[in-house]
Amino acid sequence: QVQLVQSGAEVKKPxxxxxxxxxxxxxxxxxxxxxxxxxxPGQGLEWLGWINPNSGDTKYAQKxxxxxxxxxxxxxxxxxxxxxxxxxxxxxxxxCARDGTGGSCLxxxxxxxxxxxxx
Amino acid sequence: xxxxxxSPSSLSASVGDRVTITCRASQSISNFLNWYQQKPGxxxxxxxxxxxxxxxxVPSRFSGSGSxxxxxxxISSLQPEDFAIYYCQQSYSIPSTFGQGxxxxxx
Numbered sequence: 001q002v003q004l005v006q007s008g009a010e011v012k013k014p015x016x017x018x019x020x021x022x023x024x025x026x027x028x029x030x031x032x033x034x035x036x037x038x039x040x041p042g043q044g045l046e047w048l049g050w051i052n053p054n055s056g057d058t059k060y061a062q063k064x065x066x067x068x069x070x071x072x073x074x075x076x077x078x079x080x081x082x083x084x085x086x087x088x089x090x091x092x093x094x095x096c097a098r099d100g101t102g103g104s105c106l107x108x109x110x111x112x113x114x115x116x117x118x119x
Numbered sequence: 120x121x122x123x124x125x126s127p128s129s130l131s132a133s134v135g136d137r138v139t140i141t142c143r144a145s146q147s148i149s150n151f152l153n154w155y156q157q158k159p160g161x162x163x164x165x166x167x168x169x170x171x172x173x174x175x176x177v178p179s180r181f182s183g184s185g186s187x188x189x190x191x192x193x194i195s196s197l198q199p200e201d202f203a204i205y206y207c208q209q210s211y212s213i214p215s216t217f218g219q220g221x222x223x224x225x226x
Binding site for chain 1: 151153155162163164165168169174206208210213214215216217218219220
């Protein structure tokens with residue numbers, strides 16, 4: 001069965017970086033784009049970008065350009081999302097989600113990783 | 120960026136009720152519209168993709184319709200497990216954007 005398992009919660013200081021991992025199983029990792037979406041406490045969903053695990057190509061939301069980097073390691077079926085220059089506004093649950101077959105819907109999601117930015 | 124506006128923002132209903140949630144896009148998105156359900160402390164779950172296609176495993180009481188700028192999610196007969204927050208998402212252009220959510224509560 002399809003599974004996306006993310007790394008554990010992180011606490012970071014303002015100005016630091018965080019790197020979240022997302023290990024995929026149950027499907028061909030290189031065959032599906034992987035998206036990253038975040039959700040601040042009590043708030044809605046915000047899209048950060050995607051990575052094509054086959055080619056390594058990425059597309060980021062303009063808001064995060066220059067601060068976000070998405071990478072992958074196909075040998076271990078894992079995608080990564082690194083966010084730099086963290087501020088308190090980056091405190092959120094970060095999700096990876098697989099791009100499904102129906103026009104970039106997100107058909108499977110990781111369990112989420114809470115990133116807390118606090119001095 | 121394409122703005123997605125859901126209405127209502129919250130809704131109280133009873134088990135067995137028929138419920139409709141609306142999502143409006145700030146420009147035409149064809150049928151690149153998806154619906155998700157989120158329960159507290161859980162990741163969102165895909166219900167409907169491409170405006171009207173039911174995701175595998177999702178009960179048939181959920182349905183979606185619309186194209187262009189106006190879309191609806193309908194739950195034909197509410198069940199206790201349906202009380203949650205619902206989000207629409209446009210995947211027509213980057214950045215993909217979500218509606219603000221509709222909280223469905225028990226009356």
